[in-house]
Amino acid sequence: MNPVRLMKPTIELKHEYLDFYMEWKESREDMVPWVISKDPEDFEGMVRWLQDNENGKNLGDGRVADSTFWLVSEQNRVLGAVNIRHELTESLMNSGGHIGYGIRPSERRKGYATNLLQLSLEQAKRLGIDKVLVVCDQINVASEKTIIHNGGISDHDYIEEDGNVIKRYWIDNG
Numbered sequence: 001m002n003p004v005r006l007m008k009p010t011i012e013l014k015h016e017y018l019d020f021y022m023e024w025k026e027s028r029e030d031m032v033p034w035v036i037s038k039d040p041e042d043f044e045g046m047v048r049w050l051q052d053n054e055n056g057k058n059l060g061d062g063r064v065a066d067s068t069f070w071l072v073s074e075q076n077r078v079l080g081a082v083n084i085r086h087e088l089t090e091s092l093m094n095s096g097g098h099i100g101y102g103i104r105p106s107e108r109r110k111g112y113a114t115n116l117l118q119l120s121l122e123q124a125k126r127l128g129i130d131k132v133l134v135v136c137d138q139i140n141v142a143s144e145k146t147i148i149h150n151g152g153i154s155d156h157d158y159i160e161e162d163g164n165v166i167k168r169y170w171i172d173n174g
Contacts, residue, residue, distance in 0.1 A: 004079060004112065006069040006119045009047045013076060018043070020070075020078035023104050033083035033100035035068050062089055069123060071103070071116045079107045082120045086127055094158045095166045097133040098124060113146045121150060121173050130174040138165035147171075 021040055024031050031037040040046045052058050056065035064087050071080035080103040085092055099120050103112045117134070124132050134152060136143035144167055152169030159165055
């Protein structure tokens with residue numbers, strides 16, 4: 001696997017991010033983490049919105065400050081994204097967790113998710129999050145394996161109103 005790094009969103013990678021975004025849209029899969037579903041038509045505005053989220057500015061009802069990073073290859077290809085919530089609301093405690101992450105469809109099954117979560121845990125530590133909640137749908141076996149590989153300890157599951165089962169894992173990040 002090629003070396004990768006986390007980067008804060010930047011207008012310098014507009015073309016690479018739009019390629020990432022369009023691949024997700026064309027796949028018709030749920031866009032994970034949720035922030036990548038933000039329409040990037042006003043790219044500079046989107047990057048500013050992400051920076052505001054990190055600084056806790058203009059957050060909507062029930063939202064908490066969060067930091068977004070892109071997983072980028074040596075060639076600046078955007079391979080994935082992560083969103084780290086700085087604190088947990090009741091809803092995030094049940095079904096969102098501290099860290100939401102996703103790898104673009106064409107780059108899955110290459111070990112990038114494990115790297116992305118590992119690098120995200122380092123960022124969470126910098127934010128002072130010593131005990132990290134990471135969740136996934138019960139049917140997402142690959143994500144569950146990634147979480148366990150990064151030290152996830154199973155907690156009780158959460159069942160959403162539609163019957164979807166959320167697997168909840170804590171990672172000691174101290």
